[in-house]
Amino acid sequence: MNINESLWKLREKVRDTSPLVHNITNYVVMNTTANALLAIGASPVMAHAEAEVQDMVQIASSLVINIGTLSPDWVNAMKLALKKANQLNIPVVLDPVGAGATPYRNQVLAELLSAGKFSVIRGNASEIMALVTTGNKTKGVDSTASSENAETAAKFLNKKYGSVICISGAIDYIISKDKLVKISNGHSLMSKVTGMGCTATALIGAFIGTGEDVFDSVVAATAMMGIAGELAAAVSKGPGSLQMNLLDKLHNMTKDEFIRTLRIECQ
Amino acid sequence: MNINESLWKLREKVRDTSPLVHNITNYVVMNTTANALLAIGASPVMAHAEAEVQDMVQIASSLVINIGTLSPDWVNAMKLALKKANQLNIPVVLDPVGAGATPYRNQVLAELLSAGKFSVIRGNASEIMALVTTGNKTKGVDSTASSENAETAAKFLNKKYGSVICISGAIDYIISKDKLVKISNGHSLMSKVTGMGCTATALIGAFIGTGEDVFDSVVAATAMMGIAGELAAAVSKGPGSLQMNLLDKLHNMTKDEFIRTLRIECQ
Amino acid sequence: MNINESLWKLREKVRDTSPLVHNITNYVVMNTTANALLAIGASPVMAHAEAEVQDMVQIASSLVINIGTLSPDWVNAMKLALKKANQLNIPVVLDPVGAGATPYRNQVLAELLSAGKFSVIRGNASEIMALVTTGNKTKGVDSTASSENAETAAKFLNKKYGSVICISGAIDYIISKDKLVKISNGHSLMSKVTGMGCTATALIGAFIGTGEDVFDSVVAATAMMGIAGELAAAVSKGPGSLQMNLLDKLHNMTKDEFIRTLRIECQ
Numbered sequence: 001m002n003i004n005e006s007l008w009k010l011r012e013k014v015r016d017t018s019p020l021v022h023n024i025t026n027y028v029v030m031n032t033t034a035n036a037l038l039a040i041g042a043s044p045v046m047a048h049a050e051a052e053v054q055d056m057v058q059i060a061s062s063l064v065i066n067i068g069t070l071s072p073d074w075v076n077a078m079k080l081a082l083k084k085a086n087q088l089n090i091p092v093v094l095d096p097v098g099a100g101a102t103p104y105r106n107q108v109l110a111e112l113l114s115a116g117k118f119s120v121i122r123g124n125a126s127e128i129m130a131l132v133t134t135g136n137k138t139k140g141v142d143s144t145a146s147s148e149n150a151e152t153a154a155k156f157l158n159k160k161y162g163s164v165i166c167i168s169g170a171i172d173y174i175i176s177k178d179k180l181v182k183i184s185n186g187h188s189l190m191s192k193v194t195g196m197g198c199t200a201t202a203l204i205g206a207f208i209g210t211g212e213d214v215f216d217s218v219v220a221a222t223a224m225m226g227i228a229g230e231l232a233a234a235v236s237k238g239p240g241s242l243q244m245n246l247l248d249k250l251h252n253m254t255k256d257e258f259i260r261t262l263r264i265e266c267q
Numbered sequence: 268m269n270i271n272e273s274l275w276k277l278r279e280k281v282r283d284t285s286p287l288v289h290n291i292t293n294y295v296v297m298n299t300t301a302n303a304l305l306a307i308g309a310s311p312v313m314a315h316a317e318a319e320v321q322d323m324v325q326i327a328s329s330l331v332i333n334i335g336t337l338s339p340d341w342v343n344a345m346k347l348a349l350k351k352a353n354q355l356n357i358p359v360v361l362d363p364v365g366a367g368a369t370p371y372r373n374q375v376l377a378e379l380l381s382a383g384k385f386s387v388i389r390g391n392a393s394e395i396m397a398l399v400t401t402g403n404k405t406k407g408v409d410s411t412a413s414s415e416n417a418e419t420a421a422k423f424l425n426k427k428y429g430s431v432i433c434i435s436g437a438i439d440y441i442i443s444k445d446k447l448v449k450i451s452n453g454h455s456l457m458s459k460v461t462g463m464g465c466t467a468t469a470l471i472g473a474f475i476g477t478g479e480d481v482f483d484s485v486v487a488a489t490a491m492m493g494i495a496g497e498l499a500a501a502v503s504k505g506p507g508s509l510q511m512n513l514l515d516k517l518h519n520m521t522k523d524e525f526i527r528t529l530r531i532e533c534q
Numbered sequence: 535m536n537i538n539e540s541l542w543k544l545r546e547k548v549r550d551t552s553p554l555v556h557n558i559t560n561y562v563v564m565n566t567t568a569n570a571l572l573a574i575g576a577s578p579v580m581a582h583a584e585a586e587v588q589d590m591v592q593i594a595s596s597l598v599i600n601i602g603t604l605s606p607d608w609v610n611a612m613k614l615a616l617k618k619a620n621q622l623n624i625p626v627v628l629d630p631v632g633a634g635a636t637p638y639r640n641q642v643l644a645e646l647l648s649a650g651k652f653s654v655i656r657g658n659a660s661e662i663m664a665l666v667t668t669g670n671k672t673k674g675v676d677s678t679a680s681s682e683n684a685e686t687a688a689k690f691l692n693k694k695y696g697s698v699i700c701i702s703g704a705i706d707y708i709i710s711k712d713k714l715v716k717i718s719n720g721h722s723l724m725s726k727v728t729g730m731g732c733t734a735t736a737l738i739g740a741f742i743g744t745g746e747d748v749f750d751s752v753v754a755a756t757a758m759m760g761i762a763g764e765l766a767a768a769v770s771k772g773p774g775s776l777q778m779n780l781l782d783k784l785h786n787m788t789k790d791e792f793i794r795t796l797r798i799e800c801q
Contacts, residue, residue, distance in 0.1 A: 316605040515773065
């Protein structure tokens with residue numbers, strides 16, 4: 001079985017096992033990511049009350065923490081859920097939305113990263129690079145950052161936190177201690193739809209919720225997102241129809257479409 | 268006038284009177300349910316601040332309480348709005364999202380059910396069955412629950428709280444003291460779109476806001492939702508297009524489509 | 535260069551400069567307005583924590599304050615962001631959603647209007663008329679209000695607060711001390727999609743974020759919204775497809791479409 005076939009197997013496992021993904025995420029994308037998770041056959045649940053996040057996460061297959069529209073109560077809930085997930089060996093993925101944009105965002109990220117362990121961290125190049133300094137003090141966002149520039153930052157973060165790092169961009173990078181995979185699917189129109197990065201993170205949540213190898217799961221989720229976006233963009237007139245077609249394609253993508261569209265490089 | 272015709276009359280009354288539906292609902296579906304209410308000709312308003320919910324509900328035709336993403340402040344607002352609605356004889360529908368999933372959710376449901384009266388409770392079979400025990404202690408969600416199994420639970424809840432109970436599923440059940448109606452419209456693809464249950468609840472909010480008989484209003488709203496979903500699914504490629512086509516169909520459904528698509532059984 | 539050409543120039547400047555628009559807005563429309571801003575080439579950011587709004591607004595080109603689903607913490611954040619924006623001469627647009635509906639909403643509006651200066655206020659006729667009295671006491675919403683009736687209210691508000699006033703309706707009015715522009719684009723189906731007014735406000739945020747003349751920017755944003763809605767409605771079957779087609783058209787509208795569709799009257 002080649003790499004493309006084995007990644008498709010992981011996609012099928014998501015549909016067959018329907019992992020429950022507990023999302024503590026931002027207001028902007030809740031509907032979008034819940035729909036994306038349903039489209040691939042996973043089960044989303046959104047819950048953020050401090051009084052219930054520990055109970056919710058313990059019935060979940062994975063936890064997604066996304067700081068897009070954070071506030072103090074939510075941050076407390078994120079920490080509680082993170083610690084409980086760590087205790088129970090439930091994998092957690094972090095989306096550091098807007099890392100570097102404000103001191104508060106950086107402070108919260110530093111607190112989260114010291115409060116528990118993340119199996120995966122996914123962001124764009126600017127966010128991943130900003131994370132390197134959040135343990136200390138922010139130096140702001142480098143909006144011209146490319147995935148290539150962020151590769152060194154990703155290796156540093158992997159070494160420091162033990163997380164698989166996923167950098168989204170024209171080329172996506174998935175990086176662990178001794179592995180590097182590049183995926184060059186997707187379409188530029190995706191940058192005109194809100195929550196595409198957050199959706200990639202949610203899909204990672206579903207794939208790591210299967211209990212399969214974390215690195216492979218991140219690769220498969222990233223491939224799925226890129227291919228769905230690329231195929232959807234090919235039949236879309238703009239960002240509105242792309243958003244709709246992406247959900248359709250996450251749902252009805254065939255093995256053949258996945259295998260022949262995937263552009264992957266493993267190092 | 269037969270049953271189908273009389274239900275369509277209720278649908279026309281929603282469009283003619285445009286009831287103002289006050290929603291205290293979850294973040295995931297706010298956009299979806301506001302759009303569904305507008306599509307059928309009702310007027311949605313979303314407001315959750317303790318400082319204004321009593322003033323908002325008193326200008327509304329009905330109140331929707333949905334606990335999908337609850338937190339303490341919102342629960343307080345729900346209770347205030349519920350009590351004010353009861354005082355003014357404004358009908359209230361409860362959507363017990365995730366009943367049984369966490370102790371906090373069950374506790375909140377028990378508090379709400381003792382704080383006031385709900386004209387209608389709508390949930391899936393698992394949620395309706397979980398509600399039976401929330402007055403005492405949770406026994407968790409039975410995810411394999413079917414509408415048939417929940418029928419006994421619904422009768423118990425109707426007797427205890429006086430509410431019309433609506434169980435959503437492949438077959439929808441609407442139950443009161445001496446009536447039982449089954450509707451078998453809809454499509455399995457609807458389960459791959461987030462907020463379909465919440466949308467059904469919102470539509471019930473609009474229909475009971477007309478001032479017509481509550482049981483008949485719940486039947487009409489449930490029929491409308493199932494038929495719109497079924498007709499939308501027939502022209503959809505996946506969950507993304509279903510979401511769009513459902514809103515279109517809620518808006519442009521003809522009397523003829525309603526009458527000939529409805530599959531209803533009255534006992 | 536005629537008026538239509540000069541307005542299109544402003545639209546091009548939005549795409550060329552991609553202003554960062556900081557939104558403190560309501561839960562219902564966050565996804566919709568973020569997508570609309572991306573579709574026209576602007577960069578949205580949503581952030582509401584008191585701990586970060588001052589830092590966020592200082593890297594933004596403009597600030598949007600929308601009270602659709604307000605609560606005390608959010609109101610505090612709005613005031614902090616407003617004051618910081620005023621200090622830094624960053625333009626601010628206010629959307630007084632539901633002005634007149636509840637005493638709390640009116641009180642918050644009075645507080646915001648005395649806490650700082652808004653470059654623009656945009657609402658429907660009822661909201662604009664309600665704002666006249668919020669400095670004192672509410673007299674409720676006049677739901678039958680037309681843009682024509684609100685013209686006097688707009689002139690009063692412009693004189694009192696110095697803001698450009700935009701009244702949305704079948705005919706949109708843009709009013710300053712000595713200017714009045716009427717735009718009669720759009721389509722009645724837009725009233726069946728939630729957040730169309732909020733989207734108009736967000737687009738105004740993008741256009742005033744270019745640093746060009748505020749009045750002209752409001753006219754251009756209002757024209758863009760009306761034309762996109764009108765062209766989208768012409769190819770839509772209902773409110774679901776209109777929502778999608780509007781985003782597509784905001785993205786792919788050509789200069790020719792803009793010039794020949796615009797119906798504008800300057801006094």
